[in-house]
Amino acid sequence: MKGISNLTFILFIFLSITSTAQDANYANLLQNIDSREKTSLNGKWDMIVDPLENGFYNHRLQEYDKGYFRNAKMQSPSDLIEYDFDTSLQLDVPGDWNTQMDKLYYYEGTVWYKKDFDYTPTSNELTYLYFEAVNYEAIVYLNGEKIGKHVGGYTPFQFDVTDKLVDGNNFVVVKVDNKRKKENVPTVNQDWWNYGGITRSVHLISVPKTHISDYYVQLEKGETGKIKGWVAVENATNGDEVSINIPELKKTIKTKLNDGKASFLINAKPSLWSPTSPKLYEVVINTKTDEVVDNIGFRTVTTDGSKILVNGKETFLKGISIHEEAAFKTGRVISVEECKVLLNWAKELGCNFLRLAHYPHSEAMVKEAEKMGFLIWSEIPVYWTIQFENEDTYANAENQLTEMISRDKNRASVVLWSMANETPESEPRLSFISNLAEKARSLDNSRLITAALDTQGKGDDGNLIEDPLGKVVDVIGINNYCGWYYGDVDSCSSIKWASAYNKPMIMSEIGGGALYGKHGDKNERWTEEYQDALFKSNIEMMENIEFMAGLSPWILMDFRSSRRPLRRIQDDFNRKGLISEQGMKKKAFYTLQEFYLDMDKK
Secondary structure (H helix, E strand, O other), rough: OOOHHHHHHHHHHHHHHHHHHHHHOOOOOOOOOOOEEEEEEOOEEEEEEOOOOOOOOOOOOOEOHHHHHHHOOOOOOOOOOOOOOOHOOOEOOOOOOOOOHHOOOOOEEEEEEEEEEEEEOOOOOEEEEEEOOOEEEEEEEOEEEEEEEEEEOOOEEEEHHHHHHEEEEEEEEEEEEOOOOOOOOOOOOOOOOOEEEEOOOEEEEEEEOOOOEEEEEEEEOOOEEEEEEEEEEEOOOOOOOEEEEEEHHHHEEEOEEOOOOEEEEEEOOOOOOOOOOOOOOOEEEEOOOEEEEEEOOOOOOOEEEEEEEEOOOOEEEEEEEEEEEEOOOOOOOOOOHHHHHHHHHHHHHHOEEEEOOOOOOOHHHHHHHOOOOOOEEEEEOEEEOOOOOHHHHHHHHHHHHHHHHHHHHHOEEEEEEEEEOOOOOOOHHHHHHHHHHHHHHHHHHOOEEEEOOOEEEEEOOOEEEEEEEHHHOOEEEEEEEEEOEEEOHHHHHHEEEEEEEOOOOEEOOOOOEEEEOOOOOOOEEHHHHHHHHHHHHHHHHHOOOEEEEEOOOOOOOEOOOOOOOOOOOOOOEOOOOOEEEOOOHHHHHHHHHHHHHHHHHH
């Protein structure tokens, strides 16, 4: 959409949010797939690289019905078929293509994936084809027929394929396209690697025809003695019974479905989940045809002026930012074990808080972090130069937000939904992000809303936080790179801060780059000594900010970025990590660790 006036766009967004606030619908996603009967489609997939999209368009650039998704075979020696999945190369799923094949390292475009699998239908069951994430645009075909499309690289999506599967051999083909576009979320400009591919797991999930599709089980807002929620059941009959059982609390409640949903309220006093005691309760949800089991924690998160309160207690968020990039091999994180490597480093650092930047991380990462007691900031990639006046861009961002909240709404560890990172001030941007915040609150009013800002003014007391977006969020994030992108290292400690808002502030990014093993004077960039001095000076600055409620320095581990070409230093890596991609800790790691450990002693 080009040339739309600010007023028209604001009116469009207002009407959209007004309607969704009245009927806040979650994404059409099965909740908690770990509790389901799953058939994994992970492993080797056949692949064809298609930079000109010959498998999708004819020579007139018209979409045609003889594309690669047909998986056609020669029927006679004279047939002309210029592709063959059966003789093609293969890629591992889950995984990114960039680190699996040298020739795809910088590749952005279309790759076709194909997987054969056997299926035996079962009566009175539905089967969903479920993708945990594909980056970025996925068009999915089953047995040569298009079944759907998904846009967005970090959230799950599913298709009901019950009537599309056949008894015996089936094949699924996915056209994956990771080309960056100005209208996308994120847009063309980003500071992390644009990993392409089916980057998270793929499943066939079988459920009873009448099945539990979604649920929400959390403390009632403002209460610690009442558990409130709802259960949604597909293909149910009004009046059907739903049972919610929390065995450890000796609580069972039965409720009736109305229009596919049953609400409930349980009087109970659970032990509250917290970073020091990450208590989870088994929750069993039953209908006459289905059962789902989850492990759920209960906690409150609120603000009081500039303080963040967890379970009513002031809690300073000792954090670190993390990209979803695997240690040692690099590339996308694809396993629970790779999640645990990063989480254990954060625990060793002394953290109780993680900023999962700049997009929703895997469900496995969130669940493992919850078990370990980490508070989580979860974010959608509304980043830098988003087209804030584009209706389709807004719809894309809202959909990613909805899918993120839908998947993780029962995770006690998630305390902050982040709407954006480092976006320039403008009226369209304010409207765009304000309405994302309204959407988030309509879906889930039990958590805090934030955004990371890099816009500060100058006041009598120093740096002044006055970005209008500060009115919208509950917690203000500030990215500030004193000593790296502005100012010298020694000047950082004397910087003063003030805020126009009586709200908590998290210093969501500070930091600077260092190549592990490069040593020199503390004034020499890229040395561990420079990075360490920068952290010491910034820590001194932050100790004097009375309204600061937490921090998440940038970043736990070095990560790939095509914005970072400096040979022998960056080599396609952002070097702001406290740990190298090979797991070696830099001097600044121990400086931040000491700061966090000393904080615990106070």
